[in-house]
Amino acid sequence: MDERRTLAWHETLELHELVAFQAIGLIKLKKMIKEVKDPQLKQLYAVSIQAIEQNLRELLQFFPQAPMPREDEEERADNPFYSGDLLVxxxxxxxxYAIAITETATPQLRNVLVKQLNAAIKWHAQIFQYMYQRGYYPAYNLSELLKIDVRNANKALSMK
Incomplete structure (x- = not known):
């Protein structure tokens, strides 16, 4: 049997994490885009939605190569944290993606992950620039950054 026809367990789990994370993030983005009024931010959401849709389409192609657990094996229970914040x-x-690449043994999957990592880096930069230009993320002023963190944490804690 050619071992390379089946993904390794560890890369399958990384693939699972990426797909689960992006699927929930995509659902959230699609719900939230309707509420976004700023045209440039709405465009960032649209670009993000398109990129994640493409990522999912590419990654889903590897699922048929995933090893299937035997019935007597315990399934892994994941409780991943999904962020509502676009920058996060x-x-x-x-x-x-960086972690998944270090766990990848299949060259074709590694190539896709590297491509998607580079796209995610560019996506992050676009969002950061948007936030920085508007003063939403004072990256070079630690004191202001910490004040924003405290304000946001308190707001979240006070929400019902």
Whole structure:
């Protein structure tokens, strides 16, 4: 049997994480885009939606190569954290792709992941620039950045 016809367990789990993360993020983006009024931000959402849709289409092609657990094996239970914030979604995507690449043994999957990592890096940069230009992310002012963190955390805690 040619071992390369089946993905390894560890890369299958990384593939699962990427697809689950992006699928939930995509659902969230599609729900939220209707509420976005700023035309440039709405465009960033649209670009993000298109990119994630493309990522999912490419990654789903590898699912038929995933090994299937035997009935007597315990299934892995994942409780991943999904961010509602576009910047965190992009940043986490970059991190997830970098980790997945280090776990990938299949060259074709590695090539797709590297391509998608580079796209995620560009996506993150676009969102960062948008936020920085509007003063939403004062990256070079630690004191202001921490004040925003505290304000956001308190807001989240006070929400019912």
């Amino acid at each position: 979604l992009a940043k986490t995507s970059v991190r997830n």
